[in-house]
Amino acid sequence: MNRQWITFATAIKELYQKDFVPLHEPTFNELELDYVTDCIQSGWVSSVGKYVDRFEKELAEFTGVKRAVAVVNGTAALHIALKVAGVQANEEVFMPSLTFIATANATTYLQAIPHFVDVSEETLGLDPFMLEEHIKDIGEMKNGQLMNKKTGRVIRAVVPMHTFGHPVDIDPLIELCERYNLVLVEDAAESLGSYYKGKHTGGFGRVSALSFNGNKIMTTGGGGAILTNDDKLADYAKHLTTTAKVPHRWEYEHDEVGFNYRMPNINAALGCAQLHKVATFIEQKRQLTQFYEKLVMCIDGVTLFKEPTNTKGNYWLQSLILEQNFSRDTVLEFLNENGVMSRPIWTPMDELSPYKHMPKAELIVTKQLKNTLINIPSTPLKVK
Known part of the structure; x- marks a missing residue:
């Protein structure tokens, strides 16, 4: 992986002040x-x-x-x-x-x-x-x-x-x-x-x-x-x-x-x-979105998924969209090995053993996102 991804992983660990950053943790007090x-x-x-x-x-x-x-x-x-x-x-x-x-x-x-x-x-x-x-x-x-x-x-x-x-x-x-x-x-x-x-x-x-x-x-x-x-x-x-x-x-x-x-x-x-804390969690997640938006600008071929028009999302899990020329699994392996937990989107239901014979439409976008979307750490926190 190139220096851009090293900078990306380092910035996330510094933000959360952890050597290994989980995907999402509960927040209690x-x-x-x-x-x-x-x-x-x-x-x-x-x-x-x-x-x-x-x-x-x-x-x-x-x-x-x-x-x-x-x-x-x-x-x-x-x-x-x-x-x-x-x-x-x-x-x-x-x-x-x-x-x-x-x-x-x-x-x-x-x-x-x-x-x-x-x-x-x-x-x-x-x-x-x-x-x-x-x-x-x-x-x-x-x-x-x-x-x-x-x-x-x-x-x-x-x-x-x-x-x-x-x-x-x-x-x-x-x-x-x-x-x-x-x-x-x-x-x-x-x-x-x-x-x-x-x-x-x-x-x-x-x-x-x-x-x-x-x-x-x-x-x-x-x-x-x-x-x-x-x-x-x-x-x-x-x-x-x-x-x-x-x-x-x-x-x-x-x-x-x-x-x-x-x-x-x-x-x-x-x-x-x-x-009582949901509004605070969401505000912190929106701050995290701004942090990631700036961070991914430094990586060619990667975009951060943003809420659709006419909506206000809670940004439960932050999502990166990779260009088709990226190897999704190479990115996942690098991030996880370097202390940043990340995961792919779910395996589509029609590919799972219990459901592969169920009726279905054409699933063009589904197959595309399976290979190009990953989630990155999304625990709410106050971003300075």
């Missing part, structure tokens, strides 16, 4: 300790306690939706979101191939079929215009439902994923869903604190999912949440995620197969503290 200690002292550390209700209320207020239902992780959130949105077995669900595997897994838990479509270079998320062309090619309306002519199955939903916290171009997707009677379910796992035309992600779909894994913009340790503006769907999601137990003072009655997905109170306590 006394507030988290106070809340978690209070939770422990209360004795209510599991699925009952004041912090769960408080976290749901404050999360709904932060994201601008009517209701939030806290669960154990983002995959569980998406699983239940798809279920309450009406996705059923043997129905197809449009989603990007370029996503974390949870998007496809959550669909498969319902015995539904992931149907992979391409992404946009401008957003890194699902491309509504390419999706429309694909629908014209393989779809037809019958009795008010979109059918896949090639498989004979109903296509029920569209799941856009806001990649690395950057909102997809969602207005055309909403119009597409209305025209073809598709349910919009947002995979907003990475986009807490991100906005499309001034509105928080997760507020556009009939129901949406967030993640609070340890590497996200904020964390509850493990955790996720379902967002919706529909009270009935929220009540149903809460019922399902608490083993579908019918409320009673002492009896254990369950009226359908439910899931033990409720977020523990101790995790919600951590979340309440972290939620």
